[in-house]
Amino acid sequence: MHEKNAHHNLLLSWAEFVGVGWALLGVIRMYIESVILPAMSQSSCTKRFYIYRGDLEHRSAPGNKYHKLKHHMNAAIKQRYQAVATFGGPHSNHVDAFVNKVVELGLLPIVVVRGEVHAQLTPTLQSAASNGAILFPSQRLDYRKGLASDVRNTVDQFYDDVYWVPEGGGGGLGVLGCKDWADTIMSRVTDTDMICVASGTGTTAEGFAACEKVHHLAVFSALKGADQIVVRPIKPHLQTLLEFDECYHGGFGKMSDELLAFLKKMYELNPNLQLDPIYTGKMLYQVDQFVRQGCWEYGNTLFIHSGGLQGWRGMPAYYYPYHE
Numbered sequence: 001m002h003e004k005n006a007h008h009n010l011l012l013s014w015a016e017f018v019g020v021g022w023a024l025l026g027v028i029r030m031y032i033e034s035v036i037l038p039a040m041s042q043s044s045c046t047k048r049f050y051i052y053r054g055d056l057e058h059r060s061a062p063g064n065k066y067h068k069l070k071h072h073m074n075a076a077i078k079q080r081y082q083a084v085a086t087f088g089g090p091h092s093n094h095v096d097a098f099v100n101k102v103v104e105l106g107l108l109p110i111v112v113v114r115g116e117v118h119a120q121l122t123p124t125l126q127s128a129a130s131n132g133a134i135l136f137p138s139q140r141l142d143y144r145k146g147l148a149s150d151v152r153n154t155v156d157q158f159y160d161d162v163y164w165v166p167e168g169g170g171g172g173l174g175v176l177g178c179k180d181w182a183d184t185i186m187s188r189v190t191d192t193d194m195i196c197v198a199s200g201t202g203t204t205a206e207g208f209a210a211c212e213k214v215h216h217l218a219v220f221s222a223l224k225g226a227d228q229i230v231v232r233p234i235k236p237h238l239q240t241l242l243e244f245d246e247c248y249h250g251g252f253g254k255m256s257d258e259l260l261a262f263l264k265k266m267y268e269l270n271p272n273l274q275l276d277p278i279y280t281g282k283m284l285y286q287v288d289q290f291v292r293q294g295c296w297e298y299g300n301t302l303f304i305h306s307g308g309l310q311g312w313r314g315m316p317a318y319y320y321p322y323h324e
């Protein structure tokens with residue numbers, strides 16, 4: 001039996017439970033909580049799971065998004081740009097966080113949207129537009145060229161001074177911000193046998209892999225296919241690097257009945273924790289499968305909650321698992 005919300009074998013002492021870091025806008029609290037996976041009720045499971053609640057950081061850019069944008073935003077301000085542009089899909093967590101942050105800094109957000117911008121905007125694009133973002137549609141083929149795309153040229157012709165953030169807030173500055181994040185989290189953590197991060201562009205995973213205190217890292221890609229290997233080159237401090245692709249639910253952005261059932265069960269077991277449908281939900285699902293199959297050999301596992309809850313707005317209502 002597992003008691004709800006019991007904190008066994010805490011990775012950090014109670015005194016450290018609320019690690020305090022000061023940010024310009026206030027206090028950032030660090031939360032690590034224990035998580036109960038459905039598979040743990042099955043047999044005599046001795047594994048322990050914890051989650052770093054990145055979703056509770058930075059209301060306007062939760063999870064990894066603030067960290068990926070941080071150095072880009074500093075660069076844009078320092079170099080006195082008036083407008084900041086990026087690329088993203090119509091439901092993108094990155095776009096949501098990007099627009100919020102750029103507006104907070106008093107700059108103009110420009111978003112190149114993958115595919116046409118439909119008359120009926122997605123909820124993510126609706127909030128972007130009502131926050132004052134300029135949306136540029138793009139054809140998928142051109143979109144893929146990223147900073148070398150025609151649509152980028154078009155934007156640069158319309159606006160004089162545009163700072164470009166690569167898709168998903170990636171690039172060297174994105175990795176650096178994620179490394180800072182990993183350094184902060186890992187300075188508070190002892191006794192973990194495996195750190196688990198969800199991955200899209202791989203920027204966050206690369207940042208974690210670059211943190212010297214991370215010795216064992218498992219990366220769960222939200223994309224299907226074996227070519228999603230992300231972390232290169234492998235650093236000497238990294239003793240274990242596991243990489244998994246999205247092999248259960250049909251690929252990026254796809255929901256399945258199994259995933260929905262899992263998320264509902266997770267919510268029953270962990271009523272204070274919500275997961276997102278694209279990244280963290282699928283990561284925990286996969287680890288739950290490994291535990292069921294008896295092939296998760298790590299004693300203390302720490303999941304990084306990378307946020308993304310706004311992504312639920314892009315899902316049909318019948319997939320929403322968090323009704324009372």
Ligand SMILES: *Cc1c(COP(=O)(O)O)cnc(C)c1O
Pocket residue numbers: 063064068093094168198199200201202203204205276279280306307308309
């Ligand atoms: C964007 C996002 C990711 C992927 O981050 P990358 O740095 O692109 O790999 C993971 N989890 C969540 C919740 C996200 O929103």
